[in-house]
Amino acid sequence: MDIRQNHRDTTKAQKNAFIDAVLLLKNNVDSVLRPGQQSRYDDFVQIHKNSMGRGNPLTPNPHRSPLFFPWHRVLIRQFEVALQVAANNPGITLPYWNWQITGPDNPFTSSFMGGNGDNTQDQRVTSGPFSSEHSQFNVVVWDEGTGNPGVRRNLGAQETLPSAEAVISALNRTPYWQATDQAGWENSAERELHNPVHAWIGGSMAEASSPNDPIFFLHHCYLDLLWERWKHQHPNIPSFPSDEMSGSILVFHPANEPAPWMQTYTVQQTLFTEELDYRYEDI
Ligand SMILES: [Cu+2]
Numbered sequence: 037m038d039i040r041q042n043h044r045d046t047t048k049a050q051k052n053a054f055i056d057a058v059l060l061l062k063n064n065v066d067s068v069l070r071p072g073q074q075s076r077y078d079d080f081v082q083i084h085k086n087s088m089g090r091g092n093p094l095t096p097n098p099h100r101s102p103l104f105f106p107w108h109r110v111l112i113r114q115f116e117v118a119l120q121v122a123a124n125n126p127g128i129t130l131p132y133w134n135w136q137i138t139g140p141d142n143p144f145t146s147s148f149m150g151g152n153g154d155n156t157q158d159q160r161v162t163s164g165p166f167s168s169e170h171s172q173f174n175v176v177v178w179d180e181g182t183g184n185p186g187v188r189r190n191l192g193a194q195e196t197l198p199s200a201e202a203v204i205s206a207l208n209r210t211p212y213w214q215a216t217d218q219a220g221w222e223n224s225a226e227r228e229l230h231n232p233v234h235a236w237i238g239g240s241m242a243e244a245s246s247p248n249d250p251i252f253f254l255h256h257c258y259l260d261l262l263w264e265r266w267k268h269q270h271p272n273i274p275s276f277p278s279d280e281m282s283g284s285i286l287v288f289h290p291a292n293e294p295a296p297w298m299q300t301y302t303v304q305q306t307l308f309t310e311e312l313d314y315r316y317e318d319i
Pocket residue numbers: 084099108
């Protein structure tokens with residue numbers, strides 16, 4: 037059983053192992069979707085770009101939808117397993133970031149996720165392991181255009197990070213989903229917690245190809261934890277809108293493209309992290 041931790045609580049060695057695995061997936065593992073043209077890391081960018089209705093759109097779109105949490109759960113779990121395989125190290129797990137930027141909570145350091153983008157270089161990140169200054173991290177799948185713009189960030193230029201109160205307020209919302217007034221847990225979490233963080237980081241994270249910035253996975257890992265916390269807080273509320281929907285298979289590739297991985301997942305198969313062989317250290 038893999039155990040996911042707050043990045044703040046991981047050791048230097050764990051952080052380095054995670055970073056090294058990301059670099060291996062980016063530079064040493066070939067793509068399944070476009071072999072020879074991009075890396076396995078880039079497959080995750082492509083899947084997410086499609087999921088946002090860009091590139092070769094996925095139907096249904098798992099954003100602004102009850103599918104948001106189940107779909108991203110599978111995406112980041114597959115990424116985590118791909119890291120373990122790339123590094124030949126089953127001990128690697130996804131760390132999460134709780135959207136705080138003070139002291140040890142701050143992931144944007146030169147020794148971990150790298151700092152802000154340089155405003156004289158189109159917001160390109162120039163410090164840390166994902167900068168061309170320190171390693172190779174080519175960006176090859178993006179919303180539009182060609183070339184390698186590098187990972188881009190514009191921290192704090194738009195929106196604010198969710199406060200602890202905003203997190204508590206979202207966790208208090210029921211039911212899971214509300215189509216009419218959009219005031220359910222999923223609606224609030226996606227709109228009030230998920231979206232502002234993408235916008236606050238800006239640059240690569242503000243695009244459909246947002247997994248180009250590895251911070252994407254730490255952000256979504258925390259959202260995935262919060263879904264667990266919401267379930268624990270509301271044990272008598274159904275985890276998903278309907279039984280019919282729970283049986284539907286999550287879509288990760290358009291019909292005319294290869295599947296990114298062998299397994300298929302119904303929504304129901306994503307509702308318990310233990311069944312996907314991971315859990316959180318604290319809920
Ligand atoms: Cu997404």
